[in-house]
Amino acid sequence: MGIYWVLLAVFHMNIFINKGNCCIVNIKSNKDFVIFGQTVLLECTSNCMDVVWETRLTKLSTKKEDYSSSVEVLVQDWEDSPIKCVADSNNEKVTKAETRVIPYALPSKMTIDLKEELEEDKEHEVTCSAYGVAPVKYVILSVTRGGVVFLNKTYEGDTRREPHNLTETFKFMARRSDNMRDFACQVTLNLTRVTNATVDSPSVIIKTYALPENPRIRVEEWMEKGTQTYISCEVLHSFPTENITTKLSVDGFPNFSATGNTFVSIPLDTSNLTEGQYKVICVSEVYNFSKQSDQTIVIYESPNMTLMASRKVINLGYPVQIDCNLFQGNAQYFGLSLRVDGVEKKRVQFPDLVEKINATRRKPDISVTCELFIQENGKVLFTAEEALTVHYPPEFNDVSCPNSLIWVDGQERMFGCSSDGNPTPEEQCSFNNLFLQSTSYFTAERNMSGVYMCRASNSVGTVTKSVEVTVQYPPGTPTVNISKSSIGAKVSVNLSCYSDALPHPVYNWTIPPNAQVEFSQDNRSITIKKASWCHNGNYTCYATNKHGQSLAHWDLKSDIDNTMLIAIVCVCIGVFLAVILGLTTYIIHQKKKRGKYCFIKKKEDGIPMQNIKHENQNDGNLLQDKSTD
Structure with a gap:
């Protein structure tokens, strides 16, 4: 109300200032939006004396004062109803101001359609209905969760002014956090200078649940x-x-x-x-x-079955008949499977299974298995097994009986040749009336080398094979030979070494330290080109193979005169001593010359004789010390 009187005073002052000028008209309303069927108070101010109201709305009361006029109108028309304030200025010119008051209606009723039990992580619908709300363009229809809006719909482009019923269906995904929360529909009219323009529906407290999988x-x-x-x-x-x-x-x-x-x-x-x-x-x-x-x-019912073979012992390549029969239990539920050495040969969904199998592998036995299984899921309920013996003739192969064998002299061993067969074959190898059993131990000797005939026999057949045997042995004591019995100066001499061994040995030598010799390509012999006293000494020959080592010594002595050598050595020693003596004499002579020079120099400088004598003594002593050193 205070603001009203201030504005009125400002207006009157403006009239006073502009008196005599053109007429000015202003309309002021306390509301822009009015609930349909209610009244609104309008006030018109003017610097003209005569002001009248023009409107098709019902005027309930009018009040006039100097330079102003107020009117109370009843808003009960949904159509656009302008309100005009008209002023007459000296009956010459009409001045007018115009305004509009917009009627509105809050919903008479709000409803929400939402199931109370919602499955988690599934899409659900919620339907909101508002009845008798106007104007539609100002309506915001929303869904609240826990009092907070999370879905809404606006109608800004809708021109309907009269009350209408609005219904909207929203979709949302239910969450576990929605459990026991309240949901409601809400209508808000977005009106200026209007409070309490929101209406809520009754709330629904929902319960969420989850059954994502079948039990x-x-x-x-x-x-x-x-x-x-x-x-x-x-x-x-x-x-x-x-x-x-x-x-x-x-x-x-x-x-x-x-x-x-x-x-x-x-x-x-x-x-x-x-x-x-x-x-x-x-x-x-x-x-x-x-x-x-x-x-x-x-x-x-607990099932049972039998397994039978026409023969328990069969020869390689011959067939045998297998019979597997279900004799207890409901045959419609079960089937039979036949396996040979773990590999399925036949599978039937009948109570009887008959199959012929052949022994095709050199293997002493065959495992025959009959399985009783459930037809629907293949689960094995019962198993019967039969082992068949297979006979086959002996056979030599290069692994168990190589074409050639190597033995070592003196070692205890078996022959090293065996055959494969069932029943187990009897084996014997012979050479020059020497008969050896393949499973017996004996001691190998050098004279056993040769080509043996090995024979293997069982009830099914016989087989033979030739085997070459080589008996190896370590080196014997080497024999060392020298080409000359008497060795003179600058004479060529040859030493050779030989040892019997198999495989052939490798030869090595040890010789005197200063001896200059030449070795043969196979190291069996050494050659002294020009014999001298330096070649005297011990020569050792080594013979080595993978089974052992043997050696032999030879002491070489030459007939060379050593007198000249001794004389040369003596002369060398004498020359060495003479050089040492000469160097010593030279050093002493040089020291004496240095002492005499010092004596003369000090006498020229006026040094007392006693001091010179003392220094000479010191120099002599020094010289003596040097000589001693």
Whole structure:
């Protein structure tokens, strides 16, 4: 109200200042939007004396004062109704101002359509309805979650002015965090200078749940009658667990049932059930939603079968008939499989299996297996096995009986040639009336080298093979020979070495330190080109192979005169001593010359004689010390 009087005073002052000028008209309203059927107060100010109101709305009251006029109008028309304030200026010119007041209506009713139980991570719909709201262009229709808007719809381009019923359906993804939260629909009219323009529907508190998987039944599908076991059912990743109800039962047997939350287990004694098929049912429920799993189980009579072979012993390449028969149990449930050495040969879904097999491998026995299996899942319930013996003739191969053998003299060993056969063959190898059993030990000798004829025999056949045997031995004591018995100065001499060994030995020598010799290519011999006293000494020959080593010595003595050598050595020693004596004499002479020079020099400088004598004495002593050193 205070603002009103201030504006009025400013207006009157403006009239006073502009008196005599053109007429000015202003309209002021306390509201821009008015609830339909309510009134609004308008005020018009002017510097002209006569002001009148023009409108098709009903005027309830009018009040005039100097330079102003107010009117109260009833807003009950949805059409556009302008309100004009008209002033007459000296009956000459009409001045007017115009305004509009927009009627609105809040919804008479708000509703929300939303299920109270929502499955998590699924898309759901919520429908909001607003009744009798206007104008539509200002409406914001929203969905709130926990009082916070998270979905909305606006109608800015809608020109409808009268009240209308608005309905919108929104889609959203339910989350676990939505559990036990309130959802509501809301209408807000976006009006200026209007408060409390929001209407909410009644709220709905929702409950979320999760049953993402069907219940998991754990049970043996095929059970022999008389088996005692457990049946269980588990519901994984469900929510809320306290609201989950799970029921486990066996169809047709109401006594076999149990109820729990997310896990249920019941004992099952198949002795109480007749043979046949049964359905295990597990139903999990939360609120009005449920999921179900079924699994069929079969109770069967314990089966049995026989396995027979026409012969237990067969020769290589000959056939044998195998019979496998089911003689107890329901034949429609089971099948038979025949395996030979682990490899399946035949598979039938009948109670009888007959098959002929051949022994094609050099192998002393064949494993024949008959398996009884469940046709539906292939599970093996029963196995019978029979071992057949296979006979085949002996056979030599290069691994167990090489074409050539190497023995070592003096070693204990077996022959080293064996054959493969069943029954186990008898083996013997012979050479020059020497007969050796392949499985007996003997000591190898050098005279056993040669080509042996090996023979292997059993009840199925006989086979022979030639084997070359080489007996090796270490080197014997070497024989050293010298080319000359008497060795003079500058005479050529040859020493040779030989040792009997197999394989042939490698030769090596040790000779005197200063001896100059030449070795042959195979190292068996050495040659002294010009014999001298330096070649005197011990010569040793070494013969080596992979089985051992042997050696022999030869002491070489030459007939060379050593007188001249001794004389040369003596002359060399004398010359060496003379050089040492000469150097010593020269050093002493040089020291004496230095002392005499010092004496003369000091006398010229006026040094007292006693000092010179003393220094000479010192020099003499020094010279003596040097000589001593």
